[in-house]
Amino acid sequence: MMSSQIFVAIVAASCVLSSGVVTAQTLVAAQSNTERSRNADASPQPFLQNPDLSKSWTLVKTFSDEFNSGRIDRSKWTTDMRPWGERAWSSDNLSQRDGKLFIKARYEPHTHRGNRYFYKLGILQSQQKTTYGYFEARIKGCSRFPGLCPAFWLYSNGREKNPKYPKVTYSEIDIVEMLQAGWDRELRRPTEVNRIDCNLHTRVINELGKEEWIRPQQMPDVCEHHWDAPWDPRDDYHVYACENTPERITWYIDGEKVAEEDNLYWHLPMSVTLTMELRPPLIAWAGVDGRVPVPDASTPEGFPTEMSVDYVRCWVRKPE
Known part of the structure; x- marks a missing residue:
């Protein structure tokens, strides 16, 4: 060979x-x-330009998939979920072909339980949950920009807790969010197509005993991370990865480290998740904990469109 x-x-x-x-x-x-x-x-190993030879990895098949079969492995993944806010999921928007997973977004105005939606989106979520490890996916973004966000992320369900961190009620690690056209506070304009976001979100019980969000808006020094790629993520596949340990969180793109943060709150069991979600101008932010559709901006232009995933893999460290 x-x-x-x-x-x-x-x-x-x-x-x-x-x-x-x-x-x-x-x-x-x-x-x-x-x-x-x-x-x-x-057995594959993490794709790293400068691997730490002191680390040895074991692939966790429960959270890994090469997408080589003709159908989604339902023993690992769920695709049929009720709407979250403005996000209306449809299992019909996911398919596997040619060794890849495709997650579609399509324009389809409809009503569900009295709520009006303009698009149907796709989600692939692990049946089981995990916390620490190395998470990697090879992804190509969708064609439409702005308005959609292909993403690879980990998040908890708000119910499961870690007794070592009793004040943490929610953990979310965004391994990659692309094509967001988020707001650049320094330049005071939406970000460009090559801005890659690697953000953190959590909820904690504060000193007054109330649950509060900690997100990039509230704590950018801890939660906000980004990298401006020298390429357009719509044009080709790139490898997006993150290592989560009890001490720190480290992000990698195409095997190079692009961000790192101390792990203060991200210790809960989380689902491995791939999604296609809406972003402005097709939605508007509605406070710290919500999003709403923008009917006047809703359009079939640029739809349907797909993100594609070559593989997703998860490893845990072998005992030293």
């Missing part, structure tokens, strides 16, 4: 012959393809 070094060298040489230039993105793509080929015959 051809080694990964030889494969990457051949790809680089062919690029030089054709264009005279080898970009970092070309090499990352070549390494990713080699990784997929090698992993067909061996």
